Amino acid sequence: MEVSPSTVKAIERARIWYVLVLLVMTVFFVRLFYLQVIRYDHYRNLALSDQLKQYEIPASRGTIKAHQGSSVVPIVLNQQLFSVYVDPTLVKDAGQAAETLANVLGGDANAFEKKLKTKHTRYVVLAKKVSEDKKKSILKHKYPGIGAMAQDYRVYPDGALASQLLGFVNNDGKGVYGIEQSLQPQLAGSAGKLKAVTDINGIPLAANTDNTLEQPVAGKDVVLTIDMAVQKQLETILQQGLKSAKSDSGSALIMDPRTGAIKAMANWPTYDPGNYGAVEDANVFNNAAVSSPLEVGSIMKPLTAAAALDQGVVKANTSYYDPASWKIDGYKITNIEEDGGAGTKSIADILNLSLNTGATWLLMQMGGHSEQVNQKGRTAWYSYMTDHYQFGKPTGIEQGYEAEGYIPSPNTGYGLDLTYANTSFGQGMTATPVQMGAALSAVINGGTYYRPRLVDQTIAADGKATAKKPEIVKSGVVSPQVSQEMQGLMAYIVKGHGLKFNTNYVVGGKTGTAQIAKSGGGYHDNEFNGTYMGFVGGDSPQYVVVVRVNQPHNGGYAGTAAAQPIFSNLVTMLINNFGVAPKTR
DSSP states (O other): OOOOHHHHHHHHHHHHHHHHHHHHHHHHHHHHHIIIIITHHHHHHHHHTTTEEEEEEOOOOOOEEEEETTEEEEEEEEEEEEEEEEOGGGOSOHHHHHHHHHHHHOSOHHHHHHHHTOSSOSOEEEEEEEOHHHHHHHHTTOOTTEEEEEEEEEEOTTTTTTHHHHOEEOTTSOEESHHHHHTHHHHHOBOEEEEEEBOTTSOBOTTOTTOEEEOOBOOOEEEEEEEHHHHHHHHHHHHHHHHHTTOSEEEEEEEOTTTOBEEEEEEESOOOGGGGGGOSOGGGGSOHHHHOOBOOGGGGHHHHHHHHHHHTSSOTTOEEEEOSEEEETTEEEEOOGGGOSSEEEEHHHHHHTTOHHHHHHHHHHHTTSOSSOOHHHHHHHHHIIIIISOTTSOOOOSOTTOOOOBOOOSSSSSSHHHHHHHHHTTOSOBBOHHHHHHHHHHHHTTSOEEOOBOEEEEEOTTSOEEEOOOOEEESOSSOHHHHHHHHHHHHHHHHHTTOOOOTTSEEEEEEEEEEEEOTTSSEEEEEEEEEEEEEEESSSEEEEEEEEEESOOSSSOIIIIIIHHHHHHHHHHHHHHSOOOOOOO
16 A cells, blocks of 8 residues: 555654654653752752751860879869850841840840841851850740850869969860860860751751761860979969069979979969950960970089080099180180189089089080080080980970970081080070970989870770870980989089088089070170079989079079079978978988
């Protein structure tokens, strides 16, 4: 049968439409599969976005504790208060809500209303540190979009005690300065997360299967090495000593030379960490004992002597001729008036008479028994300062903003011989009190440098305690023999200065009076810092004490007249009250 041309065309048109319909259906099917299967999560979340909110659940911050005799007591606690917030997109009557907020919290209703109408955000903090009662007074009105979240704030049972080594927590919940900054991750813990579908008022629907919850992990509690009773007495003695010395500021610390543990550490002036916002000078936040290096003066001389003894270039009973002055790089190095003038001197005389020329002579011996400072001597002394005594680098103590101090290069720079002669008696270099205490501890404890530390242990939320063991940074700082010799030499200094202590104990120490450097170079003629560094013990050193007095004005040499009395009072306090073991031989 013959098909007409018109029929053929109709069949062709039908086939074309059939193909087009198939193509359209295929496109729709592919698009539907893409939307409902491949992009399901995206569009589902987009559909929920108007009602889906994510909340952060703050973790409880770890507390800070310290030793008090045989017990451990809190020194920093938490108080639960509330932050009141709003999701401005859910607010219905901003004016009425603002009036209620102003009535309950105080403040300007117009300012609250402005916050309630904030554009392009779903989270605005209305107030912080709100009490439980005030929170309830606000939330009982059930204003859409307004909620409250619990937050811990720091409380200090002992007020300003140990404030600079503790630091504080700012309004953003972040630790600043001291332990709070150094151990921020451990103390803060990990915040939890709540992702919830809400009703039109922004209230989470707890039964909704789309809610997910990640529990917060509480921060760890920290137990310090500090002894509260020692800390309180140190702060009192320091403040009284600075007043007597007519000094506006200073620092002191007590550490255990056998472990590196800090037993007390303080600075004056201080502040109340519970009211840190009232502080006008931010410098008071710094723990100057670890963050403020200074030219330490003659308390460096025992370390210079120990280095020379350890290298074998002198012996403890060595005598030499001291000319009472040296000329180095065109400058004259001299002593104080009480040096006795030129003549035969001993290692003990160098320390007891605090001879700058004697410290310089020790440096000369490190260079090969000469009467000149040379590269060999500079290099040897640099090695002891930086590698043995760990100067010029942070100790790693658990404090924010620790300073590293400064040790000049032995090979580059101008006037190196003079610079290094100055370092031998504590000028031309800088170190912090905690660096000096750690170095002296290594010299007198048999030769082991322990990292200074303020943390005794941490305690996790489940109660598991992790002790922080003493950390050896370097062994063989000096030999055991040199360590014993230095104990005797430093005890000789104390006796030579007429200090009276119970004869059942051994006390050694050294004064320091350092000229204060000018900002443009050189030194002030009549401005000094006073320092004192020493130890107390029986058969072996039990405590190391370092004192710093800034610019005293009570007359006399700053180390002797200002810092030494504070040291003496601290040592007497330790002997009388804190279990210094007497000599048995």
